[in-house]
Amino acid sequence: MLVVGGFDMHVHSVASDGKYTIREIVDQAKAMGLDGVAITDHDTVQGLADIVTISREMQFPIFPGIEISTVWEGKSVHILGYLFDAHNQVLLDWLEKRQTERIARVRNILAQLREKGVILAEQEILNQQNTGSLGRVHIGLAMIKAGYAYTLDQVFRKWLGEDGPINIPSHKVTPKDAMAIIHQAGGVCAVAHPGLSGCDPWLELFCSWGLDGIEAYHPEHKKKQRKRYIQFAADHGLFLTAGSDFHREGLGCCALVAEALPEQFRIFAGTV
Numbered sequence: 257m258l259v260v261g262g263f264d265m266h267v268h269s270v271a272s273d274g275k276y277t278i279r280e281i282v283d284q285a286k287a288m289g290l291d292g293v294a295i296t297d298h299d300t301v302q303g304l305a306d307i308v309t310i311s312r313e314m315q316f317p318i319f320p321g322i323e324i325s326t327v328w329e330g331k332s333v334h335i336l337g338y339l340f341d342a343h344n345q346v347l348l349d350w351l352e353k354r355q356t357e358r359i360a361r362v363r364n365i366l367a368q369l370r371e372k373g374v375i376l377a378e379q380e381i382l383n384q385q386n387t388g389s390l391g392r393v394h395i396g397l398a399m400i401k402a403g404y405a406y407t408l409d410q411v412f413r414k415w416l417g418e419d420g421p422i423n424i425p426s427h428k429v430t431p432k433d434a435m436a437i438i439h440q441a442g443g444v445c446a447v448a449h450p451g452l453s454g455c456d457p458w459l460e461l462f463c464s465w466g467l468d469g470i471e472a473y474h475p476e477h478k479k480k481q482r483k484r485y486i487q488f489a490a491d492h493g494l495f496l497t498a499g500s501d502f503h504r505e506g507l508g509c510c511a512l513v514a515e516a517l518p519e520q521f522r523i524f525a526g527t528v
């Protein structure tokens with residue numbers, strides 16, 4: 257898709273599972289004529305420490321963001337947070353606690369697998385803790401790599417699924433929790449790629465919890481879905497957002513022109 261500028265509001269860096277550093281992302285974004293990016297790494301704000309400096313040095317707007325993994329009714333729902341204070345202590349403590357819980361759970365599952373004769377390299381799995389929510393999928397992939405199974409489906413059926421022999425429940429973060437934590441840090445929230453998460457039935461409920469925006473434009477959204485979310489946003493007073501969900505390719509393939517940015521973003525980017 258030809259990019260003629262705009263703000264890509266959903267970009268991952270090396271702080272989670274992206275390929276590039278924020279400086280490299282800005283280099284690419286500038287080269288392709290984008291006007292700004294939001295850095296939205298999975299469940300971490302570690303990458304945001306230097307964005308004010310980078311933004312000033314490279315003269316390029318960078319919005320602080322995050323993509324929080326949550327679960328609702330058994331489905332994975334991603335909540336994007338924007339323009340919050342990345343030094344907010346309550347937010348930092350909360351993110352650290354979630355990470356500690358995920359690591360403890362992985363260790364617990366690995367110990368139980370060991371008892372059943374499945375030996376995996378614990379550190380290798382824990383080293384991936386920045387690549388999204390560390391959990392059963394990472395363990396499953398390690399089991400496939402080590403030859404204990406051929407597919408993730410098999411892993412879940414035989415070992416780690418709800419009915420499997422090793423079922424250690426995770427501390428589930430709800431979309432409501434994620435929104436509350438972003439709001440208390442002064443930010444705004446949008447639901448990421450609702451078309452991928454299949455969370456249409458709960459969008460009204462999310463609004464009652466204070467949802468501010470919706471990512472209508474995402475590379476995986478079909479035209480029909482996009483239209484539906486644009487209408488939903490208009491009916492419920494949500495802001496619209498657009499993001500490429502860039503990890504290694506496709507930066508800027510979904511972007512918002514400056515006039516379409518909600519006011520607080522334009523003020524932040526200095527375009528008003």
Ligand SMILES: [Zn+2]
Binds near residue numbers: 334448
């Ligand atoms: Zn996502």
Ligand SMILES: [Zn+2]
Binds near residue numbers: 266268
């Ligand atoms: Zn993402």
